Amino acid sequence: MYPVDAFLGQNGMSKEMVMENSEQAYLIKSTKQGRNIFLNFYTRRKLLGVIFILPTILFLVVFILYPVLSNLFLSLTDACLTKKNYNFIGFENYLKLFTNKMFLKYSWNTLVWTFFSVIGQLVLGLGLAMLINYQTIGGPFLRGFLLIPYVVPAVALALITKWIFNGDYGIASKWLQNIGLIDYKQSPLALPGGAMAVLIFVNIWRSYPFPMLIYWAALKGIDTELYEAAGVDGANRFQSFWFITLPQLKNTTIVLAILRIVWTATYFDLIWMVTGGGPAGSTTHLPIMIYQSSFGTFRIGYASAISILLGIVLFVCIIYYVRKSGDFAD
Amino acid sequence: MLLVFMVLVTLSTGLVFAGGQQESQKAEKLVIWTNLTAEAQTVVLTKQFNEIADEMGIDIEMVTVSFGDMYTKLATAMQSGDVPDIMHTNEGGVAYLYANDMLTPMNEVIGKIGKDDFVKSYLDILTVNGTVWGVPDWALHTSVWYRKDLFEKYGLNIPRNWDELMKTAKALNIDNDSDGNIDIYGFAVSMSAVNVAAQVYYEFLYSAGVYTFDPKTGEYIFGKNKKKATEVLQYMIDLYHAASPPSSIEWAWSEFRNALVEGNVAMTQDMGAVILMAQSNNPEMVGKLGCFDLPGVNGDKKASFGGSYNFVASNQGDEEKVKLAKIFLEKLYTPERAAERALSRPMFAFPSMYSAFDIYKKADSVSQYQDEVDVIYDAFQHSTWYRYGMEAGLNQMASQIEATTFFGEAIQSAALGKWTAEEAVDYIDQMLQEQLSIIGD
Numbered sequence: 001m002y003p004v005d006a007f008l009g010q011n012g013m014s015k016e017m018v019m020e021n022s023e024q025a026y027l028i029k030s031t032k033q034g035r036n037i038f039l040n041f042y043t044r045r046k047l048l049g050v051i052f053i054l055p056t057i058l059f060l061v062v063f064i065l066y067p068v069l070s071n072l073f074l075s076l077t078d079a080c081l082t083k084k085n086y087n088f089i090g091f092e093n094y095l096k097l098f099t100n101k102m103f104l105k106y107s108w109n110t111l112v113w114t115f116f117s118v119i120g121q122l123v124l125g126l127g128l129a130m131l132i133n134y135q136t137i138g139g140p141f142l143r144g145f146l147l148i149p150y151v152v153p154a155v156a157l158a159l160i161t162k163w164i165f166n167g168d169y170g171i172a173s174k175w176l177q178n179i180g181l182i183d184y185k186q187s188p189l190a191l192p193g194g195a196m197a198v199l200i201f202v203n204i205w206r207s208y209p210f211p212m213l214i215y216w217a218a219l220k221g222i223d224t225e226l227y228e229a230a231g232v233d234g235a236n237r238f239q240s241f242w243f244i245t246l247p248q249l250k251n252t253t254i255v256l257a258i259l260r261i262v263w264t265a266t267y268f269d270l271i272w273m274v275t276g277g278g279p280a281g282s283t284t285h286l287p288i289m290i291y292q293s294s295f296g297t298f299r300i301g302y303a304s305a306i307s308i309l310l311g312i313v314l315f316v317c318i319i320y321y322v323r324k325s326g327d328f329a330d
Numbered sequence: 331m332l333l334v335f336m337v338l339v340t341l342s343t344g345l346v347f348a349g350g351q352q353e354s355q356k357a358e359k360l361v362i363w364t365n366l367t368a369e370a371q372t373v374v375l376t377k378q379f380n381e382i383a384d385e386m387g388i389d390i391e392m393v394t395v396s397f398g399d400m401y402t403k404l405a406t407a408m409q410s411g412d413v414p415d416i417m418h419t420n421e422g423g424v425a426y427l428y429a430n431d432m433l434t435p436m437n438e439v440i441g442k443i444g445k446d447d448f449v450k451s452y453l454d455i456l457t458v459n460g461t462v463w464g465v466p467d468w469a470l471h472t473s474v475w476y477r478k479d480l481f482e483k484y485g486l487n488i489p490r491n492w493d494e495l496m497k498t499a500k501a502l503n504i505d506n507d508s509d510g511n512i513d514i515y516g517f518a519v520s521m522s523a524v525n526v527a528a529q530v531y532y533e534f535l536y537s538a539g540v541y542t543f544d545p546k547t548g549e550y551i552f553g554k555n556k557k558k559a560t561e562v563l564q565y566m567i568d569l570y571h572a573a574s575p576p577s578s579i580e581w582a583w584s585e586f587r588n589a590l591v592e593g594n595v596a597m598t599q600d601m602g603a604v605i606l607m608a609q610s611n612n613p614e615m616v617g618k619l620g621c622f623d624l625p626g627v628n629g630d631k632k633a634s635f636g637g638s639y640n641f642v643a644s645n646q647g648d649e650e651k652v653k654l655a656k657i658f659l660e661k662l663y664t665p666e667r668a669a670e671r672a673l674s675r676p677m678f679a680f681p682s683m684y685s686a687f688d689i690y691k692k693a694d695s696v697s698q699y700q701d702e703v704d705v706i707y708d709a710f711q712h713s714t715w716y717r718y719g720m721e722a723g724l725n726q727m728a729s730q731i732e733a734t735t736f737f738g739e740a741i742q743s744a745a746l747g748k749w750t751a752e753e754a755v756d757y758i759d760q761m762l763q764e765q766l767s768i769i770g771d
Contacts, residue, residue: 080768081405081406081408081409082405082408082426082429082430082726082768082769166577166585167575167576167577167578168575168577168588168589168592168594169592173577183576184511184512185511185512185515185575185576185577186576186577187576187577187580189577189580190576190577190578190579190580192746192748195580275523275580276522276523276524276735276738277523277735277739278521278522278523278579278580278735278738278739278742279521279523279579279580279742279746280739280742280743280745280746280748281523281735281739281742281743284735284739292733292734292735295401295402295405295733296401296730296733296734296735297730297733297734297764297765297768298401298405298730298768299768
């Protein structure tokens with residue numbers, strides 16, 4: 001309630017001038033003085049709101065807007081880490097990129113890496129979410145156990161991966177050699193297709209817990225009456241899954257897929273530490289290309305152009321995500 | 331009241347001056363970066379730095395920056411104008427700082443230490459037109475490390491040219507249990523895209539006398555030598571197919587050293603750290619390992635690939651700071667300290683000073699490898715060695731080759747048969763020229 005009474009008799013205002021409804025006091029228009037007093041009060045209120053959101057705005061400007069704009073600007077320059085000055089060169093970096101035969105190859109690698117990693121994570125995540133959704137003995141332990149991959153540091157994971165896939169003594173390589181999939185003393189990490197497959201496999205293993213948790217939460221939200229009704233109608237388990245569970249998880253899947261696409265396409269550590277982008281560039285993806293352009297050849301202008309292009313693709317995903325989020329709100 | 335006020339003013343003034351005096355006594359501080367992160371090395375460096383800091387009455391701040399982060403941190407430090415006063419780094423780091431006009435010439439410091447006491451080849455690599463831009467600390471030399479026992483068992487001699495090397499490598503493809511599979515491969519040609527492939531290739535290139543820059547004029551000549559470079563790469567690929575484990579295409583340092591130490595290969599290129607790995611992982615192997623210099627194509631080896639660590643001083647501080655850094659460096663170069671630093675490296679890091687080498691070779695950890703020490707020291711003294719593209723002295727190209735993977739990508743593509751050796755060399759030439767244009771812009 002606004003303190004209308006406090007203004008009565010002050011500055012020549014009457015009660016009629018104040019308004020009949022004290023809770024809507026800001027509607028007072030009768031005297032200029034009264035309006036000033038209440039607008040000031042209202043302005044102060046708005047100002048307070050602005051002050052409250054100012055840290056967030058500042059954060060967004062400093063950590064998101066400025067870097068993005070700065071990156072965009074750099075992509076139009078010949079900026080180099082070894083030189084103090086740089087020149088504006090328009091779209092030259094972008095033109096160089098499109099004439100670089102490796103850019104297409106690395107883009108394709110990025111697509112393969114992202115697509116299969118995300119598909120694998122979602123499928124495994126959903127399967128395990130359904131498993132832990134059943135009330136079983138030792139459920140909390142199982143849930144905790146299944147979360148372990150998510151907390152394994154990327155460095156440890158990379159070292160273990162190199163170890164178990166070593167051609168001489170790696171246990172996984174030995175299995176593959178024994179069943180004849182690869183030659184004696186060979187390692188899948190030394191084969192172009194094999195290295196990418198190993199990396200995708202490891203990435204799926206490391207990342208499935210996130211989709212698993214989200215799917216599990218979503219499964220909890222499905223009305224059990226739907227399954228009961230389907231059971232009465234004679235639906236078997238597969239039909240219940242196909243016609244009830246999957247449609248109910250549609251929105252969750254879209255959100256998860258978009259988030260995982262963004263995170264996977266920009267994930268750098270694992271590939272760099274396990275294969276360094278090899279063999280023969282078969283696991284070099286755009287983040288590695290960006291890294292090498294920045295800190296290998298020191299061309300940050302060129303690297304910015306690559307990151308802008310990658311960003312545009314991911315931005316489309318984000319827009320899609322935002323629009324879908326709006327659909328959910330509806 | 332007035333009295334109390336005066337007392338307070340007097341006290342606070344006294345405190346300010348006292349602080350000022352203390353400040354002036356410890357006013358000077360040197361920031362030193364080193365790329366050495368192994369505990370044994372940082373312990374020695376910290377000890378020596380503190381001793382000298384105490385002698386000089388100054389403060390020091392030692393920062394360990396791992397090799398993998400070096401260029402990233404140097405680049406950002408340069409942008410912010412926050413480069414260290416002294417840096418302990420390899421030639422790539424020196425070249426990078428030199429190219430960006432961040433270094434103080436070291437001729438004066440070297441003169442005071444005694445120029446004649448330095449191995450010439452160590453100084454050459456840091457020299458541009460007579461100016462030496464760093465003080466060499468110690469250096470590593472690429473040799474072929476091999477199984478002496480297997481050579482003896484199969485009656486093999488040290489190969490004197492590339493044909494013999496190929497034959498020896500093939501002869502050492504050993505199937506112990508006659509199951510049709512090779513148990514010990516003759517020669518590990520390691521090709522990890524990050525650093526290793528380029529190092530291995532450069533050792534072969536230098537042995538064959540193929541250079542990136544003309545050692546006399548400094549002109550870029552790799553493009554003119556593509557035919558020879560292709561032949562060298564083809565030989566390396568042939569050796570890989572003939573006598574190297576198939577998975578060595580992705581081997582980095584730990585993998586090929588481990589393969590030799592565990593008895594899975596009979597020869598590999600290395601700078602000597604393999605001995606340390608043998609001491610820790612398979613002591614029985616220590617006595618079975620020896621080294622020889624990779625021969626030239628027809629026996630006459632032109633040069634080899636090496637690597638050194640050096641101290642450099644920044645020119646970014648004021649005159650007093652630069653002077654202080656130079657005095658600090660002079661004090662680092664007593665024979666005892668130089669030998670102690672070289673000995674803190676796992677193995678076969680040879681000090682840059684003759685006087686330090688005399689102490690070094692008598693150390694217990696080294697004296698037992700006298701034959702190997704002689705082989706390597708002979709190469710240091712009597713032959714030429716370079717780092718990537720530093721045939722004509724400091725060159726920033728070294729840092730770009732070191733920090734990128736285009737060599738590795740091209741070499742692996744050729745080894746996998748995706749490209750011909752000629753295509754791989756064309757790609758390397760194209761990339762080198764691109765890097766050159768960046769440096770030259």
